[in-house]
Amino acid sequence: MSLRPFRNIDRKKTRVINIGDVKIGGDNPISVQSMTNTLTTDVRATINQINAIHEEGADIVRVSCPDEQSTKALKEITQNVKLPVIADIHFHYKRAIEAAENGAKCLRINPGNIGEKQKIHDVLTAAKNNDCSIRIGVNAGSLEKDILEKYKEPCPEALVESALRNIKILEDQNFFNFKVSVKSSDIFLSIAAYRQLSKAMDYPLHLGITEAGSFVSGSVKSSIGLGALLLDGIGDTIRISLSDDPVKEIKVGNEILKSLGLRNRGVKIISCPSCARQAFQVIDTVKILEEKLSHIKTPVSLSIIGCVVNGPGEAAMTDVGITGGGKGNNMLYLSGVQSKKVLTNEIIDKVVAEVEKKALELEKNNDT
Incomplete structure (x- = not known):
């Protein structure tokens, strides 16, 4: 006799991609993820934290890969955890290639930041060869210079234009195995950007209010922002960004989905x-x-x-x-x-x- 939601949420049907054995998009359950805050080169600490995140109910985990030592560490990490690992890459294309070759199942990277076309091609080839998807991660705090000059400040239109620009780069390379996020620390900006982007394309969306803050304030901001989007049927995977233990991010994320009748666990x-x-x-x-x-x-x-x-x-x-x-x-x-x-x-x-x-x-x- 479990509680039933007052209303059923009509989720937007998006394309389906795989992150390891986790399916994102379509009719698949909305997944919950977090990010480690250990040094990735500290392999044992990172494995322990990923296992704790998994025990709390995570579906996916992301780790930082700022240097070659971190991407090499992925090989041992991915062999000793049950969650598919997303490698967080920002600028250096070689880090993305190394991550894909060392067990990452997804790369968080903006293709526009990689540089020349050949480097993008090499990254996508490595992703395809290793069954690795990509997350295009647009952030209000790191928009392209020309887009920021055009709009004068971060706004929904700026985030969406950046996302669509990066989407086109992948599509032009015949790569379609990706999801997209348009995050901001501002709730209203995030909601508006996600709503606009959801109308403009059908790739799966990763939801989040970035740099949301401490446990209490970040949980409240994330609940409002993500809750509004989820009620609209928008969103295929979520992360609660807290200045706190990553395990708590999973706890809050699962509670948000449970409160909306979108997930039942525990x-x-x-x-x-x-x-x-x-x-x-x-x-x-x-x-x-x-x-x-x-x-x-x-x-x-x-x-x-x-x-x-x-x-x-x-x-x-x-x-x-x-x-x-x-x-x-x-x-x-x-x-x-x-x-x-x-x-x-x-x-x-x-x-x-x-x-x-x-x-x-x-x-x-x-x-x-």
């Missing part, structure tokens, strides 16, 4: 903010449950409501629910139906047991 907790009516400490209970249930990947809905005003109604729509009651007698709901009373000091253990039981049940049903 336990979705519906909880009240707590007030004087609460029969148990809701805030502490939710924090503990989030930690104890983090290992569950199967979609399960859970409501934690401190009183009987809204509790029964919320519990009726979730797989497992707890509603606060008088004198420490709280009501447990299973599949929306009252089950038994639970003492306050038993809530954590009882809820964990019932959610784990429900997850196993749902897994078995999916297997059959």
Whole structure:
């Protein structure tokens, strides 16, 4: 009895590309990705961080490749992680070739920055030979000089013109295995640019509000910006750019998709903010449950409501629910139906047991 969205989002149908074994675009699930902040040359630290990102629910990961030592390190890194790796390249075409040859499944690069046509051809040849896609990454902070002079400042039209210019470079080389992003740290600029670009082409879009900030402010900005686009049906893969642990980027990204009914992974907790009516400490209970249930990947809905005003109604729509009651007698709901009373000091253990039981049940049903 998982919660269903009030409305179904009609996603724009884009072309489908592959990043390793992850399909981007079309009817495929919207993927979530992050970027490592370790030195890529520190192979063990980078592998450990990628594995932590993967455990949190990432589909793809990006790593910086500013020098030859970093691109060479990709060979060992890609052999020891489960996520397909995107190599972040900016100007030097040889770094892109090396990355493709050392296991990267996508290159984040703007073809216009590479330079002469032969260098672009060499990069695309390496990409084709190694089943490597490309992300054209346009950023308001690094627009081409002539485009910036034309528009005087970053604006939606400037970002879209830059994207279309880079798209044409690839199309002229008969290369179509790519996705596009038009990022800005400004929410309104980003939304407008993505909406314009979505109308102008049908390649898959990577969404993000770049340099969004700290955990709280960056999460809010990203939720507003990406949420508006996702509700429009725009977007095939996302990254939440936070000045924080990359694992948290995945957590926020998955929560955004879950809140819109675009992705179901793990336990979705519906909880009240707590007030004087609460029969148990809701805030502490939710924090503990989030930690104890983090290992569950199967979609399960859970409501934690401190009183009987809204509790029964919320519990009726979730797989497992707890509603606060008088004198420490709280009501447990299973599949929306009252089950038994639970003492306050038993809530954590009882809820964990019932959610784990429900997850196993749902897994078995999916297997059959």
